[in-house]
Amino acid sequence: MSHVVVPAEPLGRLSDSWRHCVGTGRLNLALRADYQESLALVQRDVGFRYIRGHGLLSDDMGVLRVSQGETRYSFTYLDQVFDRFLELGVRPFVELGFMPTALASGEDTVFWWKGNITPPRDHGEWAALVRAVVAHLVDRYGLDEVRTWPIEVWNEPNLVNFWKDADQDAYFRLYETTARVIKDVDAGLRVGGPAISPGSDEWWAPFAEFVTARDVPVDFVSRHAYTSGPAQHVPFGTYQTLQPPRSLLEQFEAPRRHLAGTALAGLPVHITEFNTSYRPDNPIHDTAYNAAYLAPVLTGGTDLVDSYSYWTFCDVFEEENVPTSLFHGGFGLLTHRQLPKPTYHLYAFMARMGAHVLARGEDHLVCRDDDGRVTVLAWQPVGGTDEPGAPERHAVRLSVPVPGERAFTRRERVNEHDGNAFAAWRELGRPRSPGRRELEVLRDCARPAVEHRAHAVAGGRVELDLALSRHEVTFVEVLPVRPEEHPGLDDRRLLGGSDDRLVAGRPVPGTA
Structure with a gap:
């Protein structure tokens, strides 16, 4: 001892990068009382700055509606979700995805709630949708406010689960279309990607070469970090091996290491998802071990990246269908009904640390x-x-x-x-x-x-x-x-x- x-x-000030952002289940879930009660508690005890989740453009948010050949952009649910976020003191870290069925080029989906993962059948229609959404946000919340919201293009396009065939060229085209539309709405808006999953660092060089050669806007880069091995499935659950905690910190460092010497060197780096296991049914998330494992990551990552977003703040989450038990290995810091897990206390302790x-x-x-x-x-x-x-x-x-x-x-x-x-x-x-x-x-x-x-x-x-x-x-x-x-x-x-x-x-x- x-x-x-x-x-x-x-030695210096304690960076706020550890609570810059937190993850959430798909955005439609933010309409539920249990979700909102959980977020209010998390904001009271931790105080995250931004929140990021999938499904902003999926059918259950109703943003793109088509009736008898007429197209309408509807923001009924989007406004309720973002209004509530802002009331609770957390800003959207906007993830653009998945593909509305009416725009999709295919029927491939992911998750129980069937987020469409195919490219748009018409990039002009996709560009019109992105323009309508971003212009609405600026109109409703003000340009100065929305300029502070990072806008990320898609989620893990390097995986066939999230982007059809993990087609790199198709993603680069989607990124370019999206980034140019966003900047056309206002040059001060922030856009980035490619939001890749662990194990695909070979994407960095082609991404940097593509956006540099075509002068495509990039204001930040993003990736995800997990340390779990292959899934070992059991009824209503999953077990996995884990690499040591230092592996997460090495993954945090990877974007800057791979982008050194490129035109993207020096850009802000956001880890827009991280945890031990990437499965929403692995009991490791519920344990004291998970908190002890992540403590050196939470404290050691503050100077490595601009943010690292815990995935997720609560168990109101349905990627693998509706949970069948209060404790079920969900990603959340909180269970349903707002029971804090040990990792929740780690975050609450960190929020009370001195400056x-x-x-x-x-x-x-x-x-x-x-x-x-x-x-x-x-x-x-x-x-x-x-x-x-x-x-x-x-x-x-x-x-x-x-x-x-x-x-x-x-x-x-x-x-x-x-x-x-x-x-x-x-x-x-x-x-x-x-x-x-x-x-x-x-x-x-x-x-x-x-x-x-x-x-x-x-x-x-x-x-x-x-x-x-x-x-x-x-x-x-x-x-x-x-x-x-x-x-x-x-x-x-x-x-x-x-x-x-x-x-x-x-x-x-x-x-x-």
């Missing part, structure tokens, strides 16, 4: 605010499938700078037992549709365990000896104490005694 002496002077970074390590991040408050995020390091399993305990020792003579610490724990509704759900027998009482129990069990202590500050420092349980993520807040005691105060005179570590309200030296 190493002892880290945390510097008093900051200035004091120290980073393989198992900790230490920050400070201008008022002297010090925050610590610590976790047990874990590996992937082929690495040794995590031991039952992990120790983190930190010497943190604190002004004054006394300090107060508040610690919250999430691990295999604490703050873990998934563990409680299993102990309850895995009820697929919990009743009111069971939901109340699960909600209580989802709360992180809390402890607090008084500390004497010695030499301007407080010593923190943090013993972490298996797969634990812990958050510690260290607050300088400004005493307001008065003569005659003596807690030893309280009936029933008092904490032996306190004498007249003061911490006894050596008991911190």
Whole structure:
């Protein structure tokens, strides 16, 4: 166990790139009450800046309607969704897709809800649709506002699941048509792509060559990152192997590495999807392991890319049909009915970190605010499938700078037992549709365990000896104490005694 002496002077500000964006199920789901309640909770506790999801142009959003040969662009649902996003303090990260049936060149679809993945039968009709949508957004929300919204062209066109035959030339043509239309509406609007999935870095060079040769607008580049292996299907579920967490950080770095020396070098890089597993039915997403696994990614990715978007904020999500159980391995930080998973707490802890970074390590991040408050995020390091399993305990020792003579610490724990509704759900027998009482129990069990202590500050420092349980993520807040005691105060005179570590309200030296 190493002892880290945390510097008093900051290394720099903590980047906000970790919460710049979050993913969502298809946009039609945003019309549901459970979805909106979940997003409101996430925005209260985390505060994402942007939200990205599929299906903006799919039939269930009703944007393109044709009746008796007449075409109408309808924004009834789109307006409701985007209005609600903005009311909750999150902006759209616009993904243009999938293909409306009336414009599609074929019948190939993806997901239970059948998003059409074929190119447009007529690029002029597609261009007219894009123009109508973007012009409507500008008209409704204002040019200055919509200029802040990234517009991404399609989703994972390198996969046959999402783009017919993964036809690169067809995607490049779609990208060019779309980008030029968007810039024709307003040159200040931001457009980018190619939103490729992991394992297809060979797309970067051709994409850069194409847009450079044809002078096609590109304001940012995007890709996705996952670390899971092939799907091992079981009834209503999937298991997969995992690469180590550092693989995600390597994937974050890939676009800049592959675009170095091209005309696209230096553009903003957005990881518009990332998680451990790419399956919406893998129980790994519900676990404390998932939180511990992603902690070094969340803290380590801040300086690598402009954003990395967790996929997704809640389990209101139906790519593999309607979920059959409350816990089902969904991507969400929250289950249906707003039960926080351990990874939700990781994000909520990160949202409470101080503004200035004091120290980073393989198992900790230490920050400070201008008022002297010090925050610590610590976790047990874990590996992937082929690495040794995590031991039952992990120790983190930190010497943190604190002004004054006394300090107060508040610690919250999430691990295999604490703050873990998934563990409680299993102990309850895995009820697929919990009743009111069971939901109340699960909600209580989802709360992180809390402890607090008084500390004497010695030499301007407080010593923190943090013993972490298996797969634990812990958050510690260290607050300088400004005493307001008065003569005659003596807690030893309280009936029933008092904490032996306190004498007249003061911490006894050596008991911190």
